[in-house]
Amino acid sequence: MKVRVKVVGPLAQFYPAGEGEVELPEGTRAAQLIDVLGLPRFPPPVVVVNGRQAREGTVLQPGDEVSLLWPAGGG
Amino acid sequence: MYGYTGKILRVDLTRGEVRKEPLDGNLVRRFLGGTGYASWLLYREVGPHVDPLGPDNKLYFFTGPFTGTMWPQGNRYVVTTRSPLTGIWGEAHAAGHWAPALKFAGYDGLVVEGESPRPVYIFISDERVEIRDAGHLWGKNVHETEDILLDAHGDDCRVASIGPAGENLVLVAAIVNDRDRVAARCGVGAVMGAKRLKAICVRGTGGVEVADRARYPEFCRRMIQKLLDDPIAGTRVVYGTAGLMEIMSDIGRVPTWNLRSGVFPGARRIGGRRLRQEYLIKPRADFACAQRCGRYVEVREGRFRCRTGGPEFETLAALGSRCGVDDLEAVIYAGYLCNVLGLDTIGAGAVISWAMEAWERGLLPRELVGDLDLSWGNAETVVELTRRLAYREGLGDFLASGSLRAARELGPEAEKLVMHVKGMEIAGQEPRGQKSMGLAMATSARGADHLYAFPVLDEGGFDEEIRRVYGPQYMPEMADRLSPVHKGHMVYVNENWAAVVESVGACKYGTMVPPTLGYEEVAEGLALTCGMDFSVADLEKLGERVVNLQRMYNVRLGLRRAHDTLPERLLKEPAPDGPARGHVVELDYMLDEYYRERGWTPDGIPTRERLQELGLPELVRDLEGTG
Ligand code: SF4
Numbered sequence: 001m002k003v004r005v006k007v008v009g010p011l012a013q014f015y016p017a018g019e020g021e022v023e024l025p026e027g028t029r030a031a032q033l034i035d036v037l038g039l040p041r042f043p044p045p046v047v048v049v050n051g052r053q054a055r056e057g058t059v060l061q062p063g064d065e066v067s068l069l070w071p072a073g074g075g
Numbered sequence: 076m077y078g079y080t081g082k083i084l085r086v087d088l089t090r091g092e093v094r095k096e097p098l099d100g101n102l103v104r105r106f107l108g109g110t111g112y113a114s115w116l117l118y119r120e121v122g123p124h125v126d127p128l129g130p131d132n133k134l135y136f137f138t139g140p141f142t143g144t145m146w147p148q149g150n151r152y153v154v155t156t157r158s159p160l161t162g163i164w165g166e167a168h169a170a171g172h173w174a175p176a177l178k179f180a181g182y183d184g185l186v187v188e189g190e191s192p193r194p195v196y197i198f199i200s201d202e203r204v205e206i207r208d209a210g211h212l213w214g215k216n217v218h219e220t221e222d223i224l225l226d227a228h229g230d231d232c233r234v235a236s237i238g239p240a241g242e243n244l245v246l247v248a249a250i251v252n253d254r255d256r257v258a259a260r261c262g263v264g265a266v267m268g269a270k271r272l273k274a275i276c277v278r279g280t281g282g283v284e285v286a287d288r289a290r291y292p293e294f295c296r297r298m299i300q301k302l303l304d305d306p307i308a309g310t311r312v313v314y315g316t317a318g319l320m321e322i323m324s325d326i327g328r329v330p331t332w333n334l335r336s337g338v339f340p341g342a343r344r345i346g347g348r349r350l351r352q353e354y355l356i357k358p359r360a361d362f363a364c365a366q367r368c369g370r371y372v373e374v375r376e377g378r379f380r381c382r383t384g385g386p387e388f389e390t391l392a393a394l395g396s397r398c399g400v401d402d403l404e405a406v407i408y409a410g411y412l413c414n415v416l417g418l419d420t421i422g423a424g425a426v427i428s429w430a431m432e433a434w435e436r437g438l439l440p441r442e443l444v445g446d447l448d449l450s451w452g453n454a455e456t457v458v459e460l461t462r463r464l465a466y467r468e469g470l471g472d473f474l475a476s477g478s479l480r481a482a483r484e485l486g487p488e489a490e491k492l493v494m495h496v497k498g499m500e501i502a503g504q505e506p507r508g509q510k511s512m513g514l515a516m517a518t519s520a521r522g523a524d525h526l527y528a529f530p531v532l533d534e535g536g537f538d539e540e541i542r543r544v545y546g547p548q549y550m551p552e553m554a555d556r557l558s559p560v561h562k563g564h565m566v567y568v569n570e571n572w573a574a575v576v577e578s579v580g581a582c583k584y585g586t587m588v589p590p591t592l593g594y595e596e597v598a599e600g601l602a603l604t605c606g607m608d609f610s611v612a613d614l615e616k617l618g619e620r621v622v623n624l625q626r627m628y629n630v631r632l633g634l635r636r637a638h639d640t641l642p643e644r645l646l647k648e649p650a651p652d653g654p655a656r657g658h659v660v661e662l663d664y665m666l667d668e669y670y671r672e673r674g675w676t677p678d679g680i681p682t683r684e685r686l687q688e689l690g691l692p693e694l695v696r697d698l699e700g701t702g
Contacts, residue, residue: 006325008321008322008325009318009319009320009321009322009325009346009347009348010313010314010318010321010347010348012321012348013348042306043306043307043310044306044536045536046535046536048325048326048535048654050654051326051327051557051653051654051655051656052555052557052654053535053536053554053555055538055551067325069321069322069325069326069535070307070318070322070536071306071307071534071535071536071537072319072322072323072326072531072534072535072536073307073311073319073531073534073536073537073588073589074316074319074388074531074584074588075316075319075323075328075388075389075503075504075512075525075529075531075534
């Protein structure tokens with residue numbers, strides 16, 4: 001299946017393309033994308049699926065829009 | 076008195092008198108210092124009939140017991156006053172080095188009273204305190220003022236001053252210390268300008284004595300290490316707050332086009348990565364800070380050439396996305412102008428973006444606008460209007476009393492476009508994209524304010540912290556920024572804690588986000604620093620006491636639930652795009668929960684019993700007539 005991914009803000013330094021479409025096996029969990037895209041785990045990236053933060057066990061669906069970013073922590 | 080100097084300085088500018096008075100030990104036990112102590116004095120001394128720009132208003136510059144110590148980021152002061160922008164309880168905060176200097180000179184606080192007939196500055200060199208002529212400084216910008224004062228008194232001094240904006244009584248004028256650290260909000264710079272006080276120049280050669288000398292250094296090392304080990308705090312140095320711009324846009328909470336939207340298509344162009352790659356000179360630390368979120372940046376050539384501190388995320392949002400500007404050099408330059416002319420970048424960006432929308436809708440007459448092109452995204456206009464605001468030229472003069480007053484001259488349609496609460500402009504948060512922020516802005520004692528409660532842990536990525544700070548029973552709703560559920564509790568807890576943080580003189584980074592240092596650490600810190608025994612429960616109650624005190628200041632002025640509201644746009648118009656698309660702020664639902672948590676009436680008024688329980692019996696009589 002295909003999902004659209006976007007690596008946002010400072011985290012995008014580790015994924016220079018910034019965004020694109022990724023082919024994944026059915027049943028891939030949102031959190032697995034961090035490794036699939038080769039992103040560092042410190043600080044732990046937040047995975048946002050269709051605008052909502054993914055939780056443990058959130059499974060991706062074909063056509064999902066996924067953002068990966070560092071925790072915002074401020075404002 | 077350990078942790079404190081034990082003295083407050085009072086300077087009466089009408090009489091030209093300087094007095095020193097002892098810090099009141101009972102008040103320290105009740106309010107600690109900082110915002111707590113200062114708010115108590117304001118409550119007692121500046122009543123409902125005082126004109127904020129008149130001689131009877133006062134400025135309370137207060138440090139806390141951790142200011143000037145090794146406590147991580149113990150560097151802050153508050154300046155509390157009756158705000159000329161809102162007419163209610165007002166306060167601004169700043170970091171830097173000025174507050175530690177005031178303490179090293181021997182003062183926990185400085186109260187400025189009266190009004191001088193001519194421009195003056197206050198010079199403090201330890202015991203020596205003088206009111207001096209500032210004729211040669213009046214009209215100078217902040218950097219020039221600092222340079223002249225440091226030349227005259229030595230560069231071991233620290234300066235807090237106002238620029239032309241404060242002199243000209245612009246109601247979004249700030250007080251600036253250490254060149255680029257800004258006590259920005261509530262128009263505190265205009266209060267200083269009305270008193271004709273240009274600057275406060277301090278040399279402090281003393282120190283702060285701590286109670287437990289043997290254990291103190293090891294304790295502070297442990298606290299600093301704790302912060303550096305945290306993934307957020309430990310890496311804050313890389314992008315500073317500017318790193319938030321792209322993230323905030325992605326989650327739909329960056330104010331764009333006067334809060335019409337929460338998504339800014341130009342976020343990347345004014346984001347932290349570009350700032351770092353192209354303009355950063357080096358990160359900057361405030362006193363005793365290992366996180367170093369501050370920046371020094373430089374635009375090397377072109378018409379926006381400058382070297383300055385910042386810009387923070389708030390500045391990027393205010394003068395950038397909010398006005399539709401994606402020219403980073405222009406935003407840096409407009410932020411630089413705010414620093415040197417003494418303006419609140421948030422207030423400046425807010426009034427400009429309001430003017431842009433009012434112009435677009437044909438509500439702002441051409442004769443007021445003059446030669447400016449107020450189209451969204453016009454970078455030149457944002458820069459030029461920032462300057463005119465400080466000097467009250469043309470449209471700048473019309474906007475100088477804040478967007479609400481300006482809009483009222485144009486009528487109800489224009490007023491609907493003002494993004495404010497209680498007269499103060501909303502900062503860099505689009506609350507339809509983060510419901511807790513909507514509630515926080517509505518209840519904050521100084522009007523629209525993200526920092527009073529600073530409920531940021533629902534922005535994403537802080538599930539563990541939420542479980543730890545609030546309890547697992549609030550998950551998962553509390554961590555969902557688009558859900559209004561449990562946000563009343565969240566804001567209640569945060570306001571109390573923020574009041575403690577602002578009373579001890581610490582920074583919110585590391586205490587609120589991430590919440591690495593909490594009540595237990597502050598209690599231990601107070602024991603070792605001051606020899607004072609506070610339990611966690613004592614401190615929680617103290618924070619709540621301070622919030623109720625500040626609320627009562629506003630209740631005494633007639634404020635109620637009806638004032639704890641948000642602009643209609645945020646309550647009724649669904650967000651047009653991004654992850655918050657279709658959302659409005661469910662304010663009433665959250666307010667009900669919040670008032671219940673506070674033990675206030677459904678109309679938002681503290682009860683007699685609550686005030687008694689919190690140790691504020693003196694305030695009970697001010698409940699009379701509140702229904
Ligand atoms: S974290 Fe940032 S604002 Fe806080 S003390 Fe450090 S440099 Fe200053």
